[in-house]
Amino acid sequence: MGMVIDLLHVFYGDMPEAIFNTAVFFKNSYDDNWIVDDFSKQMIADVDKSEVLGSGVIDSPVLGKIAPERLSGGVKTLMLVKFMPDMVFNVSTCGNNCAKWLLKIAADEERTVNLRNIMNFGEEPFAIHVLNTDEVVHSMRELLPIAIKYV
């Protein structure tokens, strides 16, 4: 039996069922446990260069001690994707520095996200299922010609 590989499913373009304003959704939906989760701590350290001190306090080198609501829009969206697997979020609120984390989240469990711009997923091989065309692609060389048709 072949190995089952979990995938990041991406829908490009307008997707009415996706949560568009992820910052507002995060503010009213996040759970304290998300912040102190080891995976979240790694994402916050990598993207925001900040350290989680507790469920309600993050130490930012630029902003000082901040509440989770003041994390970057990218990290907040990544946490929504990670911890609310049944929902679809607009991940164009994430910069390219979040792309590897989307792939890592989906490496363990399948996720569906909505992209409304050309996110660069880097030079390493990846597996992304483009829902618009029902194709699985493994590189930007394969992904870009499809994405350009929709965003």
Next chain:
Amino acid sequence: MRGSYDVVINSRRLQYKFTIRRNITVIRGQSATGKTTLVEMIRDCNENGIDSGITIKCDKECVVLSGRKWERDIAELENSIVFIDEGHNFVLSQEFAEAIKKTSNYYVIVTRERLENIPYSVDEIYGIRNSGKYGKLQASYHEFYRLYENIPMGQPKPIKKLLTEDSRAGYQFFSEVGTDKGVTCASAGGKSNVAAAIMACHEPVLVVADGAAFGPEMERITELMKLRDGIYLYLPESFEWLILQSGLITKENLTDILATPYDYIDSEKYFSWEQFFTTILQDSTRGTLYQYVKNKLNPVYLHEANKMKILAVMKPLMNRWGW
């Protein structure tokens, strides 16, 4: 509104310093660079004034636009710099594009979306970078930088094809240039078709498009350039700007206008600088030998000496390929 405006925003921990030059500015880039923090600081200052602990220095009022009542709010704003954070899907609508078109405000929009309805310039797409600490309080200093200022184009290969965004005067001019250089010229039939036209072309291609309104296409095309050599861009403000720069046209103040267009281009009248340059070229040449009509290029611009003057504006690019 016309003019260029320096904006300095301070709190105890942060300083933002940047200049807004056109009616539309787009901010995008990596996560965690301080885009939303910038908009939040302006909002805090709007709502709480001196109590916010934030100061904004700018010759125009800086305000934040958000929420469902954006149309009503825009109608009430005049001569302001209006900041819109990401997450507001109204910026994607045709209604928003129409609403901001004839206003006296400048708009700074935080988004990674294309905004294909809005003709923003390739020069007014910025990222934010933290340039370290300043002053005794060790606050962080943030500045804007142009995302597409120095696009790596790789080693020059002999151009096999010229691709223009439209099919009118600019295309007619570059078709003639292409014939001279032994290069075919094609029109993409609109800027939104340029990326697809590049993909369909497997030879080294030089894209000539109006930089004043080409912002929505830049992400797609620069991503293509990362994957493939032999895609080159030439993005003057517009074809009409090229003619005005060439010295063929005489007009009072033209040198000043071209040096600081933002001092002359009224956002209420011109949605894009391209429209302004077309208007002044048409007005300056009306009834003269050089009468300019956008739909059909006046053959006078193809006379050898005139053509060479226009091409001289592109000199660095021409030198690159030994043209």
